[in-house]
Amino acid sequence: MEKCRISFLPEKVQVTVEPGVTLMMAAAEAGVEFEGPCGGRGVCGKCKMNIIEGETTGQVLACQYKVSGDLVVEIPRQEVYLNRKTALTEGDWEIETDPGISKLKLQVEPPSLDNQKSDADRLLQALNRPAKLRLDALRALPQALRAEGHAVTVVLAGDEVLAVEAGDRVKQGLYGLAVDIGTTTVVGSLVELTGGKTVAAASAGNTQNIFGADVISRIQHAAKGPKELEQLRRRVVQVINRLSEKLAVSAGIAPREFYQAAIVCNTTMHHLLLGLDPRYLAPAPFIPVVTEMVEIEAREAGLGIHPHAPVYVLPNVAGYVGADTVGVIVSTGLYNVNKSVLAVDIGTNGEIVLALPGRLLTCSTAAGPAFEGAQIKCGMRAQAGAIEKVKIEDKVSYEVIGDVAPKGICGSGIMDAIAEMFRVGVLESNGRLATGERASHLPESIRERIQGTGPQASFILATAEETGGDPVYLTQKDVREVQLAKGAIRAGIEVLLEHGGVSPADLDEVLLAGAFGSYIDKNSALGMGLLPMVPPEKIRAVGNAAGAGAKLALLSRKARQQAVEAARKAEHVELSTWPQFQEAFIRFLNF
C-alpha cells in the first residue's frame, strides 16, 4: 500500500507513515505538540484533532483514528497556561555560589615568526595553569583570538576550558539551566551562576504524555523496543531544548551560552531522558539502571546548550524515589537535621521523606494522578477556568483561576471539595455519596446538587448556569480515585513513621512539596485524612522544592555533594514488601 502523507497545522509539519498507523502516532512521529493524557486508550478525549482534508473530514480522536490516505490535520490550539505564580522557595535558603565553572578574561600574546606557538599554547600561557581545551573550545579558538585583538574570555570547569568567546564577556554573566522534568510538566529556569539569581523561568507540557499520563504507560511504551525508548527520549529532550530557546530569548543570550545544567525528575523520567531502558523499574523488585548522580556533557544528552556544558542529573534513591525527591531533600535541608521532619511531595506518585537526626527514610506510593486533576471527570490542570478553592455552607462557593467562568476543577479544588463534602455530610466516611434517604439531613440547596444514585451518583459544584456550558461536578468514581490516592499516601506516611519509630506527635514539621502542595488548604488536607493529625501550624508548603534543589545543584558543588550523600544515605522502604502497608492502606481509604 501507498504511504500516507500527513500535514499538521498550524505548525505545517509533514510526516509520511504507513497506512493503519494512528493519527496520534503520526503526530508523535512529526514531533508536533498535543495532549493525550490517557496514553491512547480513547478515554480522556483530549487528543481531538480536526481533519481538514482527506478521506473523511471533521473532528476525530487522534488515538483512535487510523490513517488510510493523505491528510491535512489541524490540532486545536492548547489552552495557554495562566501564569499562576508558582511558590518557589527562593530566599528560603542562603547560598554561597560555587557552581564549579567560571569565566575568565585573558589577554593572549599574538603569534609571530618569533612565537610560532599554537593558538592553544598561547592561550594556556595566558591562563598560566595547566588545562585541557575541549574540542569545541579549540574550534572556536582561532576566530575568537583574532576578533578582538587576542582578548578572549574562557569558560573553565576544573582544569578544562569548555569554551572561548571573543573579547571581554565576564560582565555579561555566566548562565546555567535548572530543569525539573515532571511526568506532566517540564519547568526550566535560567540562572546566573555567579550571583545565583534566577533570570527567567518557563514551563511546558511533557510531550511524552501522548504515550500515557503516568510513568507505567511510558515504561510500557519504552519496553516495546529501542525505537520507542528513543521516541520518548527525543520528546523530552525536545521540550527542554524549546524551553532553553525561550529562556535564552528572554535573557537576550544564545542557548550555547548556557554552560551548565542540573536536572531533577523521577526515576522513570531520568531513565527516559538518558535513553536508559526503564523496563525493570515496573515489576518487582523495581530495579533502576543507575541511582548515582550522572554527570554527562550536554552534547551527550542531546541538549541544545553549550555542547561541553556539564549536565548534572541528580541521583535517584530507588525506582520510585527519584532525583526530584533528592532535590526536595537538598533544598529543604533534610539531608542533615536535628529534629523530626516529614516531607510529602504529591504528584502522580507520592514520594514521602522522613528526616530524623542521622537518618533519612524514603518511600513512594502509586497515588495516581487524581490530585493533578487527571482521571477525574471534570479534572483539569491548574490553569484559567479551573476551580481551585471550594467552600460548602448552605450553598457552594468557589474560586476560579483567572476569575473566569469555571471550566473544570484542579487538584487543590478537588481536595477542598472532597474535604468540604465530607465535613457537611455529602460524603460518608466510607467515601459513598449520600443519596436518597441518606441525604435527607442536608439543606435543600445542597441536596439538589446530588444527582443519580450508587456508582452513577455525582455532586454538582458549578451548575450549567454558572459555567455557561456543561456543569462542573465530582462523580462517585472521582471520589473513589481520590480515596485511593489519599489512602496510599497516608498509609505510606504511617509505614514510614513506624519505620522511624516516631509518632505524628513527635513530628516537628510537615513539609508539603510540589506546586500542588502550595495551594491545598491545610485544613482540607487534615480534614480528608491525607496527613496525620498535627497542629496546622506545623504544616508548611515549600513549593517546587524539587526544582529549587536543581537550582542549588546548579549553583553549588557542595549542594551536589549533599545530593550524592543524601541519595546514598537514604533508607528506602519498599512498601510492597511491607505487610503493614496493605493494612494501613485499607484503613485510610476511609475519610
Add this chain to the structure above:
Amino acid sequence: MEKCRISFLPEKVQVTVEPGVTLMMAAAEAGVEFEGPCGGRGVCGKCKMNIIEGETTGQVLACQYKVSGDLVVEIPRQEVYLNRKTALTEGDWEIETDPGISKLKLQVEPPSLDNQKSDADRLLQALNRPAKLRLDALRALPQALRAEGHAVTVVLAGDEVLAVEAGDRVKQGLYGLAVDIGTTTVVGSLVELTGGKTVAAASAGNTQNIFGADVISRIQHAAKGPKELEQLRRRVVQVINRLSEKLAVSAGIAPREFYQAAIVCNTTMHHLLLGLDPRYLAPAPFIPVVTEMVEIEAREAGLGIHPHAPVYVLPNVAGYVGADTVGVIVSTGLYNVNKSVLAVDIGTNGEIVLALPGRLLTCSTAAGPAFEGAQIKCGMRAQAGAIEKVKIEDKVSYEVIGDVAPKGICGSGIMDAIAEMFRVGVLESNGRLATGERASHLPESIRERIQGTGPQASFILATAEETGGDPVYLTQKDVREVQLAKGAIRAGIEVLLEHGGVSPADLDEVLLAGAFGSYIDKNSALGMGLLPMVPPEKIRAVGNAAGAGAKLALLSRKARQQAVEAARKAEHVELSTWPQFQEAFIRFLNF
C-alpha cells in the same frame, strides 16, 4: 531555475543541486568516490565521468562541467590498488603492550527485593573498585546483565567503564584502530591490543582530494567558511569509517568493538579531521590551532567505532611538521638517541628530523607531490602499470608493478629515471634535457628518445610499441618539478645539519620514511643529490614509520607519553625565516 537531480553510477547515489554547480561539486555533495588531484583546476584530467543521460552525453571533466539539468552519470571504476607489499617496520620494535584499556569478566549479583540496588551499583560491587559508568555502558547494561545470567564483560579505561558486553568476551580479544591519514591515502590497521598483533589493514584514497591534491588547496577550501571545513571533515571521517567497516568485516567483529584509536597525520589533515580552522597554517607565521596531543572520544570525532572509545590524535610539532612526523620519531626511537640520525619522510611535504643526543630538530619543506607521481605528465601512483625502476645503458630498461605493460611512472621510477638520465648525460647538471648538439655524445638508441627542444623537450622511457598505447615519458617540465622538490628537501637537510652543528660525515644513520622511501634506490637518491653524501650502507628504509607510530601509540601509554615529549622537545626550524635556506635551495636545484 529548477534544481537538477544528478544520479551517480555505479553507486546509485542521488543528489539535488542548483544549476551551475560543477559536476565535481555535485559528486562531492553526493559523497561518491572519485579522483581529482588537481583540485578542480582542469589540468590533471583525472576526474573524467561519463554522462549517460542528460542534456548532453559522453565523457566530461567533472570539475569543468556545469550542470543545467537532470543527469545520470557514471564514474569510471578506479584502478584497484595492486597490493605492493608495504614495508612496515613491525618487528623493528619490541613493545610491552599497555594500551590503557582492558577487558574484564564479572559475575554480578542478580537483583531481588532484598537487594534493590541499581544495575550500576551491583556491577560496581562486582568490579570492586570505584569507577564511573559512561552513558553508553549504562544504556547497554540492563540487557547485558540479563542476557547471560548476570555474567558480563566490561571494557575499562582507567576508572571509566566504557562498555558492557553480555557474557565472557575476554577471549575474543580487545581491538583498536590505528590510522595514518595522508593527504593522498588513508591507511587503517586493526590491532589486537593485548597481544599487539595487527589483525588486518586496509587503505583508501583520501576523498578530500576533490578539493585539491595538496594541503594548501584544502586549506584554501576550508577557509571559505564553516560549511566547506565541514565538507572536508566529513569526507575524511567517512573514509576512516569505511575502512573501519572493512576491517571489522575481515576480523569478524563490529566496528563498535574497536575500543581505542590512535591517529597520525600532517598538521593540515589533523585540523581537518577535528574540524579546526586551518586557515592560519597557510600564511606566515604558520600557526596551528593546537599542537599538543588531542584526546577525544570517538563519538566527538564522528568516528563510527565505539562511541566512548578514546581517540588519541598524536601531537604536532608545527604547522608543517605534524603528528605523522611525531609517529616517525616514536617508532624509530628518535625521541632519545645517543648518536646522530637524520630521518627524511618524503611525501607532498618533505619533513626532516635530525636527532642528536639530547636534541631533536625538525623542519618541513614544501616539496610538492612530484615524488608521488602527481603533477608529472605520465605520473601515477605506485599501482599496477607503474614503472617503478629504471636503468639506462645503451637502452632503457625498466620494471613495472604487476608485470604488465607500462601505463605511467611512479615516484621511485621517476627518481631512478632522473638519476640515470643525469648519469648518462641525457640531463645536464642544471636540469636541462640535452637536445640537438648537446645530445651528440649519447648513443643513437638513447638520443632518439629525446623529442622536441627547449621547454617542450621530453625523454621517452617506454615507447608506444612497448606500452601498446601512449608512450611513457618525462618532460622538461617534469624534470623541473623534480628539481624543485629535490632542491627543497636537500636544502632543508643542509639547514638542519647546520643548526645541529653536524656535517654529513657525522651522521651515523639516514632513515628514509614513507612508502616512497622504501622503494627508492639509495644510489639514485644519492646520485641525484636528494641526500647528502653518506655511505649507502648508512641509509635505511623504515617504511611507513608514521603509521607504525600510530600503532605504538595505540598499544602503549609509554609510547603516547614519548610522542607528547617528542613534540614538546622538538626544536622546529622555520626555513622561511632562515636566509641560508634560500641559498641552499638554489645551490641544490642542480644535480
